[in-house]
Amino acid sequence: MKLEAVELRRIDIPLVRPFRTSFGEQITRDVLLVQASTDEGTGWGECVALADPVYSSEYVAGAEAVIADHLLPRLFTQQDLTARSVGPALRGVLGHRMAKAALEMAVLDAELRSYGISLGRYLGAERARVECGVSVGIAPTIDALLDEVGGYVAQGYRRIKLKIQPGWDLEPVRAVRDAFGVDLPLQVDANTAYDAATAPRLHALDEYGLLLIEQPFAEEDLHQHALLARRLVTPVCLDESVVSAAVAADAINRGACGVVNIKPGRVGGYLEAVRVHDVCAALGVPVWCGGMLETGIGRAANVALAALPNFRLPGDTSASDRYYAQDITEPFVLVDGQLAVPTGPGIGVEPRLDVLESMTTRVRTVRP
Numbered sequence: 001m002k003l004e005a006v007e008l009r010r011i012d013i014p015l016v017r018p019f020r021t022s023f024g025e026q027i028t029r030d031v032l033l034v035q036a037s038t039d040e041g042t043g044w045g046e047c048v049a050l051a052d053p054v055y056s057s058e059y060v061a062g063a064e065a066v067i068a069d070h071l072l073p074r075l076f077t078q079q080d081l082t083a084r085s086v087g088p089a090l091r092g093v094l095g096h097r098m099a100k101a102a103l104e105m106a107v108l109d110a111e112l113r114s115y116g117i118s119l120g121r122y123l124g125a126e127r128a129r130v131e132c133g134v135s136v137g138i139a140p141t142i143d144a145l146l147d148e149v150g151g152y153v154a155q156g157y158r159r160i161k162l163k164i165q166p167g168w169d170l171e172p173v174r175a176v177r178d179a180f181g182v183d184l185p186l187q188v189d190a191n192t193a194y195d196a197a198t199a200p201r202l203h204a205l206d207e208y209g210l211l212l213i214e215q216p217f218a219e220e221d222l223h224q225h226a227l228l229a230r231r232l233v234t235p236v237c238l239d240e241s242v243v244s245a246a247v248a249a250d251a252i253n254r255g256a257c258g259v260v261n262i263k264p265g266r267v268g269g270y271l272e273a274v275r276v277h278d279v280c281a282a283l284g285v286p287v288w289c290g291g292m293l294e295t296g297i298g299r300a301a302n303v304a305l306a307a308l309p310n311f312r313l314p315g316d317t318s319a320s321d322r323y324y325a326q327d328i329t330e331p332f333v334l335v336d337g338q339l340a341v342p343t344g345p346g347i348g349v350e351p352r353l354d355v356l357e358s359m360t361t362r363v364r365t366v367r368p
């Protein structure tokens with residue numbers, strides 16, 4: 001394929017409720033969408049970078065700039081572009097994995113649409129539906145938390161994930177256990193909020209039968225994670241730390257984690273996400289699909305990825321209405337705690353152009 005033009009579109013999509021984590025609160029999502037026009041058709045990609053560099057060093061305005069100024073010039077020169085050639089073509093640019101992932105996704109979508117192959121089939125999906133968990137932010141009160149969790153349990157979500165931080169950890173976990181019982185699949189996510197001084201608070205979580213404790217310490221601190229993993233019965237899961245298949249293998253071999261959260265944007269794209277999946281499978285470590293508040297574009301691709309065999313725990317592939325009153329694609333609807341894997345060519349969904357236009361804050365087309 002030959003890349004002819006790329007549309008970079010920023011949209012503001014409001015969340016149905018504030019989503020608070022240890023690194024801040026999301027009220028609306030500033031999303032960068034990429035539409036790749038090639039000589040064999042078009043494809044869509046979604047960049048998962050947040051508006052501010054608080055989850056990782058990437059942020060949406062920076063991703064847009066690095067795509068336009070450094071990544072696209074390297075792709076426009078490719079005579080026989082394929083999704084598999086995007087990574088090698090962009091190797092000269094260090095980092096910017098979420099930006100690179102958005103471009104690779106758009107090229108992959110265009111390529112698969114031209115062949116009439118679904119992303120799920122291409123990646124190796126083995127299921128037609130995936131089990132869905134849901135992520136619950138830090139709430140203003142315990143009562144508010146229990147109301148929110150109760151709503152998700154009633155909707156049929158197969159797993160609850162609670163955001164935690166020092167001071168909001170033991171009490172919410174104990175309250176959810178008391179209110180919903182010991183059989184509710186329950187896990188926590190600290191988003192790097194703890195350190196050696198506050199680690200003892202996490203030891204006390206070990207008695208609540210959690211599925212896992214996600215990313216308690218700093219991204220680079222595999223040693224601290226390994227110390228905690230040796231001390232707890234509850235598995236430690238990594239998110240921010242795992243930026244590639246090689247890092248996943250290193251973290252597992254150091255005993256830093258027993259479960260891995262795979263986010264395609266964080267590791268540089270869906271092709272690397274499959275490599276992380278395969279490495280974890282080879283080392284006997286289960287994975288689940290994380291989320292970055294994606295619209296239906298990224299959600300469609302994540303659901304396809306979550307259907308691969310080693311995705312053995314419910315992911316953060318929630319229904320569209322968990323975050324958005326109106327999605328930019330036909331909404332993903334939870335049925336019996338599951339989402340259906342799209343079967344159409346490529347990612348299998350299209351944005352609704354009327355909705356897209358109503359949310360667009362800026363759009364530009366980059367050409368060779």
Ligand SMILES: O=C(O)CCC(=O)N[C@@H](C(=O)O)c1ccccc1
Pocket residue numbers: 021026050055135136189191239290291292293294316317318
């Ligand atoms: O379901 C989702 O898409 C969000 C899941 C979730 O909790 N994501 C977290 C995270 O750190 O994993 C998050 C990402 C981006 C922004 C805020 C929170």
